[in-house]
Amino acid sequence: EIVCWKRAREWCLAVEISEELHEAREISVCHNSVKLAEDELEKDCWRLVELRGEVVVQAAENDDVHEIRISLGYDDHLLFKLSGADLSRGRCVNQPSSGSYLVIVPEDWERYEELVGTAPAAPEPVCLEGFRAHFFDLLGNSATNIAFRDRTNAPILIGSTGPRFELAGQKVHDASENIGP
DSSP states (O other), X not given: XXXXXXXXXXXXXXXXXXXXGGGOSEEEEEETTXXXXXXXXXXXXXXXXXSSEEEEEEEEETTEEEEEEEEEOTTSOEEEEEESTTOOEEEEESSOOSEEEEXXXXXXXXXXXXXXXXXXXXXXXXXXXXXXXXXEEEOTTOOOOEEXXXXXXXXXXXXXXXXXXOOOSOOOOOSOTTXXX
């Protein structure tokens, strides 16, 4: 998976290998043909060197070599669903639904406040030069999207396709209104 975490006032982006690969005697992670080094503090994470391109994970076990390919940054951005009590970690997702999100975009993109409102926090630095991290809080029943204006002032919308399923039955409400029933 592609993950992020906050360390020393900047967001780090990395590839996190799955538990199934822990048994491999040799693991190699490359990003755009550049071999990555494992992060010194985050176990099983290899820091990305770019926002775009292809990540290739190879795990050698006996005579078998397993290979996983991940394509990144289709539209000049990466979207992370944040988790944890302090929202300092996230996992890359294709589309937003509800909750807290971190969006990594080129530093010359601006939040499109007329469409999405003001940010819950100021943009923050990213470990990759030329990019910034922006925060969005989305409500599940809201039509709110994630939107930016690029360097040419063109709107960039990152939206959800809507719910993919609907629950039927009697609702049991949670104590937190923003989390949902």
